[in-house]
Amino acid sequence: MEYLPDRNSRYKDVDYWDERYKTEKSFEWFGDFSKFQHLLQRYVMKDDAILVLGCGNSSMSSDMYDAGYHSITNIDYSFVCIHTMSARHDATCPGMTWHQMDARQLSFTDASYDVVLERGTLDAMLVEEKDPWKVSSETACLIDQVLREISRVLKPGGRFLSVTFAQPHFRKRLYARHDYCWSVRTHSYGDGFQYFLYVLTKGEELSPEDAGLERRLLEETQDPPNEVRTQEADTEAFLDCIDL
Numbered sequence: 001m002e003y004l005p006d007r008n009s010r011y012k013d014v015d016y017w018d019e020r021y022k023t024e025k026s027f028e029w030f031g032d033f034s035k036f037q038h039l040l041q042r043y044v045m046k047d048d049a050i051l052v053l054g055c056g057n058s059s060m061s062s063d064m065y066d067a068g069y070h071s072i073t074n075i076d077y078s079f080v081c082i083h084t085m086s087a088r089h090d091a092t093c094p095g096m097t098w099h100q101m102d103a104r105q106l107s108f109t110d111a112s113y114d115v116v117l118e119r120g121t122l123d124a125m126l127v128e129e130k131d132p133w134k135v136s137s138e139t140a141c142l143i144d145q146v147l148r149e150i151s152r153v154l155k156p157g158g159r160f161l162s163v164t165f166a167q168p169h170f171r172k173r174l175y176a177r178h179d180y181c182w183s184v185r186t187h188s189y190g191d192g193f194q195y196f197l198y199v200l201t202k203g204e205e206l207s208p209e210d211a212g213l214e215r216r217l218l219e220e221t222q223d224p225p226n227e228v229r230t231q232e233a234d235t236e237a238f239l240d241c242i243d244l
Helices: 009-011 015-021 033-040 058-068 080-091 119-126 136-155 168-175 210-222
Strands: 050-053 072-076 096-102 113-119 153-162 182-189 195-202
Touching: 009 182, 015 080, 033 058, 033 182, 050 058, 050 136, 050 153, 058 072, 058 080, 072 080, 080 096, 113 136, 119 136, 119 153, 136 153, 136 168, 153 168, 153 182, 168 195, 168 210
Parallel strands: 050 072, 050 113, 072 096, 113 153
Antiparallel strands: 153 195, 182 195
8 A cells, every 4th residue: 555646647657656666676467477377378489579568666577587488678667667677687687678668659670579568557558537438539549659559569470468457348449450450369367356368469350349349439439429328337447446
């Protein structure tokens, strides 16, 4: 509870993270690496070039390194985070690199990575959204910028792996787009509360179901209905579900 912000919007504030990382040693979002390793190893090869977005102070990258994944690039927009994590792991994880960077403007060339992995980074960008069925235009633009950059740096056949608590009927509304040139697969893990691993493969077509979802969403934006339809209440509140 020590690191809980006074309001959810602060999760989008780099100053909040800089202050937090000055004293917090480590925090694991959605369980540590061992909780979803059995899923990740189905899609990530030991010699893959891996980019971790919003690495934070999690031990995930070093745990992956110990498991044999040695080509890992970590980015975060907090300088404090990158400085601390680099100092902590440079000696024990040679070849693993750390860079301060904005996920909306990746400095890597096209088709640089076999795998891009994020865990909770996109959730933090969605914290101010009140209705998960309808993301605000500002946040939708932010997420779109990040997803386009991810697609750009992925190699053909590369995989974007996204770990989140967002259920498919919410998150697929953001991921299922022809513009990103990827397919969408969903896995879940966890005892009791379920977390989700989305696997988006560059160069594969959307399933008919996901393509239909995209068409419906486009039609909604072009021709909004006159009748307001209410959805059943959903217990999911972005980041409120995380036990901090």
